[in-house]
Amino acid sequence: MAATVMDGKKVAATIREEVKAEVAAWREQGVSPRLDVILVGEDPASVYYAQAKERLSKRVGIDFECHRLSETATEAEVLALLDTLNNDSAVHGIMVELPLPKGMSKDRILGAVNPLKDVDGVNPLNQGYLALELDGLFPATPLACMEMLDRYELPVRGQEAVIVGWGATVGKPLLNMMLGRRATATTTHSRTRDLAAHTRKADIVIAAVGRPGMITADMIKPGAVVIDVAINETAEGIVGDVDYAAVSEVAGYVTPVPGGVGSVTTVLLFKNLLKGMKMQMQAKK
Numbered sequence: 001m002a003a004t005v006m007d008g009k010k011v012a013a014t015i016r017e018e019v020k021a022e023v024a025a026w027r028e029q030g031v032s033p034r035l036d037v038i039l040v041g042e043d044p045a046s047v048y049y050a051q052a053k054e055r056l057s058k059r060v061g062i063d064f065e066c067h068r069l070s071e072t073a074t075e076a077e078v079l080a081l082l083d084t085l086n087n088d089s090a091v092h093g094i095m096v097e098l099p100l101p102k103g104m105s106k107d108r109i110l111g112a113v114n115p116l117k118d119v120d121g122v123n124p125l126n127q128g129y130l131a132l133e134l135d136g137l138f139p140a141t142p143l144a145c146m147e148m149l150d151r152y153e154l155p156v157r158g159q160e161a162v163i164v165g166w167g168a169t170v171g172k173p174l175l176n177m178m179l180g181r182r183a184t185a186t187t188t189h190s191r192t193r194d195l196a197a198h199t200r201k202a203d204i205v206i207a208a209v210g211r212p213g214m215i216t217a218d219m220i221k222p223g224a225v226v227i228d229v230a231i232n233e234t235a236e237g238i239v240g241d242v243d244y245a246a247v248s249e250v251a252g253y254v255t256p257v258p259g260g261v262g263s264v265t266t267v268l269l270f271k272n273l274l275k276g277m278k279m280q281m282q283a284k285k
Helices: 008-028 044-060 075-086 106-111 124-131 140-151 171-180 195-199 261-284
Strands: 034-040 063-069 093-096 160-164 184-188 204-207 225-228 232-234 237-239
Touching: 008 044, 008 140, 008 261, 034 044, 034 075, 034 261, 044 063, 044 261, 063 075, 075 093, 075 106, 093 261, 124 171, 140 171, 140 225, 140 261, 160 171, 160 195, 171 184, 184 195
Parallel strands: 034 063, 034 093, 160 184, 160 204, 204 225
Antiparallel strands: 232 237
């Protein structure tokens, strides 16, 4: 029996309506939620993602401003802009598009984002809050994985979850999210001996490496949940890390690429913005 397809577009549409309703409620109170994005240089992917956020902002009623700096901008200029946005009460969310030009310290710049406005969960304080199970703003892609599980009412507590990929953007935050929900969580990576021995035991497999088709059907326990985070460009088009057609014949649930986790990620930035607004209001009291 073929796996149930976890439709990210459908989940994203539901969340989008929830966000839209909450934004409307804020506006009725005289508050206009606002997201500011910093774009340094002309990296095509960064330009595309900034424009996508602007389009979605308009759909849900959030004010949006993109601060475009040239490739020759200095790190000091970016930090000065961040300081201005951090201290502007009209700005509720801040995101710095990556990659940054050579010569800029990504860690220094991301660390300068106000943790309460850090919609992408990149500030080290928010990463620490996640590890310690404290409240904060957390990375959108790992949140999207958890959201998919929740929206399909799939259990996490007590489940054996294997995360393939240990990166700071997805793998490490996911590990902490899974542990926070009391899953038995394992992170695997390029040095893991016999990856399949781990994934075959898993109730939940999350692939986030960037290697097309690396997760094959023989690596999956029958009935398992398989979430594919990766977006790989190939001659055949966009694919994930999972051999989708074959794995769909074994798994119980599976996310497609495209149309899966990626569809949910962007809208969760706006959920983070709204959460951050509440935290900002609370901090003023």
